Amino acid sequence: MAEQHTRARIVGAGETPYQRHPSTERRTETFIAEAVVAALGDAGIARDEVDGFGVASFSLGPDHAIDLTWKLGMTIRWVMEDTNGGASGINMLQHAIRAIEAGDAETIVLAAGDRMEKREFHLMTDRYNRVARDYMAPLPLNGPNALFAFLTERYGRQHGLEREDFACVPLAQRDWATRNPGAVYRAPMALQDYLDSVPIAPPLTRYDCVPIVSGGDAIVVTTEERAAKLNRPSVGVRAIRSLFNDDHQDGDGVNTGFAKLRDGLWDAAGVRPEDVDAAFIYDDYPVMVLVQLGDLGLIPAMDVKRYLHKTLLEDRFPVNTSGGQLSAGQAGAAGGLHGLVEAVRQLRGEAGERQVDGAELALATGYGMVLYTHGSSHNAAILERVA
Amino acid sequence: MSAPFAVSECRVCGYVAYPPRILCPVCAASDWKRRLTENGIVTELTVRRPVSKRRQLPSGNWLDQEETRLAAVQSDAGVRIVARVPAGVEIGDRVKLTQMASTAIALPGQVVEARPAGDGGSAAAAGGGDGAAAGDGAAADPIVAPLSDYPGRTAS
Ligand SMILES: [Zn+2]
Numbered sequence: 365m366a367e368q369h370t371r372a373r374i375v376g377a378g379e380t381p382y383q384r385h386p387s388t389e390r391r392t393e394t395f396i397a398e399a400v401v402a403a404l405g406d407a408g409i410a411r412d413e414v415d416g417f418g419v420a421s422f423s424l425g426p427d428h429a430i431d432l433t434w435k436l437g438m439t440i441r442w443v444m445e446d447t448n449g450g451a452s453g454i455n456m457l458q459h460a461i462r463a464i465e466a467g468d469a470e471t472i473v474l475a476a477g478d479r480m481e482k483r484e485f486h487l488m489t490d491r492y493n494r495v496a497r498d499y500m501a502p503l504p505l506n507g508p509n510a511l512f513a514f515l516t517e518r519y520g521r522q523h524g525l526e527r528e529d530f531a532c533v534p535l536a537q538r539d540w541a542t543r544n545p546g547a548v549y550r551a552p553m554a555l556q557d558y559l560d561s562v563p564i565a566p567p568l569t570r571y572d573c574v575p576i577v578s579g580g581d582a583i584v585v586t587t588e589e590r591a592a593k594l595n596r597p598s599v600g601v602r603a604i605r606s607l608f609n610d611d612h613q614d615g616d617g618v619n620t621g622f623a624k625l626r627d628g629l630w631d632a633a634g635v636r637p638e639d640v641d642a643a644f645i646y647d648d649y650p651v652m653v654l655v656q657l658g659d660l661g662l663i664p665a666m667d668v669k670r671y672l673h674k675t676l677l678e679d680r681f682p683v684n685t686s687g688g689q690l691s692a693g694q695a696g697a698a699g700g701l702h703g704l705v706e707a708v709r710q711l712r713g714e715a716g717e718r719q720v721d722g723a724e725l726a727l728a729t730g731y732g733m734v735l736y737t738h739g740s741s742h743n744a745a746i747l748e749r750v751a
Numbered sequence: 752m753s754a755p756f757a758v759s760e761c762r763v764c765g766y767v768a769y770p771p772r773i774l775c776p777v778c779a780a781s782d783w784k785r786r787l788t789e790n791g792i793v794t795e796l797t798v799r800r801p802v803s804k805r806r807q808l809p810s811g812n813w814l815d816q817e818e819t820r821l822a823a824v825q826s827d828a829g830v831r832i833v834a835r836v837p838a839g840v841e842i843g844d845r846v847k848l849t850q851m852a853s854t855a856i857a858l859p860g861q862v863v864e865a866r867p868a869g870d871g872g873s874a875a876a877a878g879g880g881d882g883a884a885a886g887d888g889a890a891a892d893p894i895v896a897p898l899s900d901y902p903g904r905t906a907s
Contacts, residue, residue: 486802486808487809491809497810501808501812503821503833503863504813504814505819506799506802506814506819510799510819513797513799514794514823517797563800564800736770737833
């Protein structure tokens with residue numbers, strides 16, 4: 365049942381440095397625009413060659429993709445705006461690939477970003493959706509931490525995990541972050557630092573929750589033919605799968621739609637989970653990293669405890685080598701592209717001090733959009749280095 | 752201040768929805784009735800840290816400076832509910848669900864509170880945010896009006 369591998373390539377990636385407290389003149393559009401310019405520079409493609417543009421942002425409004433197209437001076441024949449938060453990056457990539465394959469566009473820039481500080485974060489969660497506004501905020505919930513505390517508790521019970529076990533995710537990612545000058549948390553972290561950190565919504569503490577930052581991410585996608593002329597390694601997409609609202613929020617939130625899209629994803633890619641050299645997993649909370657790795661088949665025999673201590677912490681299997689959002693920061697909707705940007709850097713051998721030797725094949729995921737109790741949106745891509 | 756807690760039940764297949772949906776995810780009907788759901792079991796629990804500065808959001812909701820005890824409750828109707836719980840309630844406890852008025856005036860919002868089952872339900876036991884006095888107890892009816900002419904409806 366294997367399908368044709370996709371016929372588009374990622375040829376550039378860029379990130380506007382993440383910032384905790386940007387100056388007032390740096391707006392959401394500033395962060396997105398800088399990421400677009402950086403990604404095009406990385407690709408070696410001129411702005412005027414771009415004929416498609418997609419963007420995801422929580423705070424771009426009242427502007428939309430077309431306003432940004434105008435402000436960036438582009439004339440395009442394909443436009444997209446994505447509202448799916450943590451799933452927006454791979455969602456846009458899925459659409460962009462099909463547009464390029466169909467000839468609707470040749471070179472597409474996909475971008476995401478937000479100016480995000482405490483105030484903007486609360487505004488975002490307040491207008492997230494009607495259920496958040498009418499059912500959650502009045503509790504008052506104050507954002508999604510409590511919901512993911514429930515999921516962490518539930519998953520821990522199902523797999524016999526304590527805080528010392530969950531700690532392996534932020535600890536391993538922090539170790540990667542010490543080699544990423546772009547991460548906002550770069551100081552080495554010890555188990556005791558994690559255990560002593562401020563409770564946010566127990567069992568979640570500060571280091572289980574992403575630092576809120578402002579920033580932007582972008583990638584450039586084009587045809588195989590155009591990619592070949594750039595004389596640099598590019599990134600091919602072997603397969604990409606999405607699944608939305610598969611359980612109508614009736615599931616437990618820790619056995620997810622990723623398990624349902626898993627077989628189709630690996631079959632289409634023609635590879636197996638054990639073939640992957642690095643994984644870029646949407647990490648809004650440590651528990652969701654484990655849920656996705658497990659549901660997508662990367663945790664042998666679902667021995668989660670062993671995977672945490674041996675594979676992640678001891679062997680340093682490369683998961684979220686930028687430090688992920690847990691250490692690099694979550695710049696609003698840019699979180700949905702952050703993993704793709706890091707995957708592109710690793711697969712092209714341009715990840716500097718944290719370069720994974722022989723990174724040829726990678727998994728990247730997107731997850732998000734809590735409708736009531738847990739995320740509703742799942743997607744995953746199998747990426748490969750093309751020399 | 753408070754009202755019995757109700758969910759939506761599909762008149763055709765019995766699917767229970769909370770919060771309400773438009774079309775039934777199982778049978779695609781749009782014919783819902785109100786179903787009272789008294790009790791449930793606390794499956795998970797947390798105490799959310801307060802925000803440093805109390806302020807009102809554009810929607811009218813407040814960011815609360817109090818820490819809030821929150822629980823996931825498996826209701827007897829089958830659907831999982833996110834509820835506010837008073838001190839003393841623990842995981843595994845059987846609780847009575849009550850619908851409270853929203854903390855914001857002129858919002859259709861609703862707050863579910865889960866108190867120990869058998870408790871008389873004194874206001875003091877409910878704890879609650881200081882904004883809870885705003886608004887009337889008649890929280891919005893969660894029932895969505897039927898879309899009688901929806902063409903996609905299928906019998907099942
Ligand atoms: Zn039904």
